[in-house]
Amino acid sequence: MSLSQECELDITPYATPQRYRRIDCDRFIQDEMLYIDEFADFPPVQYAAMSYVWKGNPFEPCEVKSHHRFSVAGALDGDPISIHVLSQACLAAVKHEARYIWLDRLCIMQTNREDKNWQIRQMSAMYKRCNPCIVLPGGVQKLVRIDEETAWIHRGWTLQELLMPERALVLLAWKLGAGSVMAGDAFGTVSEVTPNESAVMSAADVLNACVVGYIEFTSPRPPSPLLIRSCVFGAASPNLYATSVAMSEELASDPDARNHAIWQSALMRTSSRPVDMVFSIMGLFGVILDPKMFEKEDRIGATVALAKEILRKGGRASWLGMSFRLPPCSALCTFPVFAETSVSGKALVRTRTGLREVAEFVDGEYPNELGLGTPLPGGAMDDDGYFTFSGRAVHLVPGTSELDHKHEDKNIDLSRRLITSTNGRVWEIVSEEHVRGSTSLGNTHGVILGWFQDYYPGASLAHNKHYIKGMVVEEHAPERFHIVTFFSLHLRDREWVKSWQEHRFSVGGPNPLTHKRYTGGEMFDENAAHRLQEVDNAYGKDERHIAAARARWARSQVEAEDYLLKYT
Template structure:
């Protein structure tokens, strides 16, 4: 480890057994930093970045330290070997420091950090990927403003921080403030993080980094190595593949299935937009930590107790892993893979479990069910443990071939009748269906989930080419997670160029409802007179009947260059909005 002498401003190397007491600096990089090679040049003090080095050294002298570690000048970044070793060791260096000075260059002096609109809350330091481990790893942290004044000074503490906590450097109120800014629960600031880190779900750690940024795409993975307690070589230039490698290393080390719980409670529109940016959606592992942004807190307590019968490894077929499965219908190949909850299934009471909807391709080959959310929560009921069977499977990347789907109902593992859709043989017929949702999008709604898959998306409508005789379209729309509706359209293809619509409905539903999971009576739990979204609309019903906020309008004969389509327009009634 290389440290900077605060008195001489000279660097000195130490072996692992002879490292002295030192302070460590956490900061955000600017455009004119003092690098390792610059210290040999007498002109380095003229650089803008030298001010923070001087401030750090002066503070260390006050606190009685002879050495400090600063990443800008203590690492020779021209050496790829040294850079790789330093990044893999960095978490440990922050953890072993006596104190971490957190320097916020964008926070002016004498400002109350607890104010709702304070510069402290908005500091760039809280948005960077590397600073996550620098917040959690040290045993003691001290925040400094741009003039190297202590942000949480005596007057601030006297006004806001009366309650003590287990950590002398972090009163309870300050932990709450940090939770509000970072989304990291206060309990994680109270513990000795290094010792307890192995008991925290990897998915939970990814969620803390979900909205943080790094300058280079590879660093979005490398900055998490220490938090996840893994080591791997650095390959700058690999781009987003670094995050894939990171997840594979986590699975090799601790079998934490929370790493498969990405995409929870994300709308279809969100995943669609991310895919257009060059990231894969609905694959085996998450494309980035962004997909863990809604990671369910309750999942971490289950993943602490996973005991898998076999190891997992990435192969040319996919991720080979041993999972507890519930077969929904063997002939159609629909399964649920439990990543939590099976250890309490034998208790006999209802409880929440998180599952991966899977489609069986061959004997051991499975993929995530197209069109469904990557992970969902279900309620397991008494006796469901008898249906759980452990199986070694290969979780594959999804097939790219087009598919259509036909519906069937089953009595599932809970009190609801879930509607599943299953693949049928691909044909070349061109009759199809278009669902126009542009009025709802303009009114502030977003597409939360869609079924079946294999549709084309545009700003105004969704298009399917139906290849099976009977079909059912499910579309879930939501606005601010409060107004939520499900649109259902049933029909059949009667010939190559004709489609007969047998039923259309638009109903209020719960925000947690997924399109592939459509339980009719769940959406109708409120009496029809109280429904914001109205009840079922059939062709033999009053044609003037409309829902309070929206209605469905059949528009036959929609022209398309690649076939004959039936269209349905979702009309939004703006005057009914509240």
């Protein structure tokens, strides 16, 4: 098929539903013709899969006329595809021994629901078996530089596209030639695709560069080395940190750390369809849900289905503690409130003062099983979203006085056994004997979740030692509990916490799942949510200041050399 400027392409009249399709790179490069081959079975050929955002970085007005583009029927809400970008992607694939590429915009029948549902179920396999995955951070209509910020890391599907493949490369606009790069302590290479125009780098290297804030580039060309500001995946943020944990070979070897990072990353991402926030990560847990079973707004129903299947297969509740500063979802309290979703932009939550970015309420933490010698809890979840598990716990009653938050041991008074929770309330621990001898005490518990370690690249964590995290649960129906708030304890309380007795809980609700058309948007008081910074994480501010200062220093070092990437 020949492509002309601003044409609209529709493969539906020529394609067969529920077939695997690939774009022939050689024919597109050599003949300037678009050939899409169709296969009844998964094709036994090496191919590259594209990862991109539906609505990417816009052209400058002066650039539009110089780029031929075309649209796809059924996907007109997305950016047109640049023939130049598609050509560069094909060249990159061929240079890495892949004859074909898979681009969902062209390889899925966008006007056929049957084909779409079938293709969604194949998506995780599509990325797992590709070699390589080629990331287009700025979308399909322009190549961006490494110092141009994009929305790629905020999109739901891109997480799976990064983590599933054996190899992921980022295709960038690049005029500095081939060479080597260092991002933090990691070394990598830059390989040209088209000289003086484009190049690819390892996705892990680019991610590290964005976390650190810059890369050090060395090449035969003088002057060398160069410090180059890097923010194509954004500046240092909880989303970057979580994705870094999931990508880290060392940290991701711990299933709890990796899976928690996946849930946390997904919490801070968004998509045009709420249910896609579940479909986009299910393959990372080895679960395939049937999209036909859920309406596009049914995020909460799909979340329950995914959690149930993870636990049924022997997995653990790695979603617990995604955010200790967001309030629990009112109908599925083991999860925080869900963000509002959109076709572009960032994940947002509705507060009393307006929409706020979810990442503002997420800390760079990951669970570490070694801290307490136990992993996150396993168990089972029922159709109503109640998670049944066993965990170390103590009985709590409301405290009678406030603690002095300036005191080093503000989170617990060892003489009175007082705990201050995220929402600023003080709770007093009562003994098992006291509970058994009383008929007036309510049924409230402090339940330990685990040991959560801070992740701050480039900063030494010398002061923040409140690693032990727990949740306050309250009984609202016979043997049914809901999460009220969270708390943290000092690392020196480790042995004491290990002595807590095991209790069995069924935690969910407290509101019933009367309907599952849940798109997010629960309003909450963000001032209460921010109290964790004042109460549980005060010492962490020092580390944040260190990290911020180092990031500012890194930026100041590269600003003078930014012009090298402007191509003026």
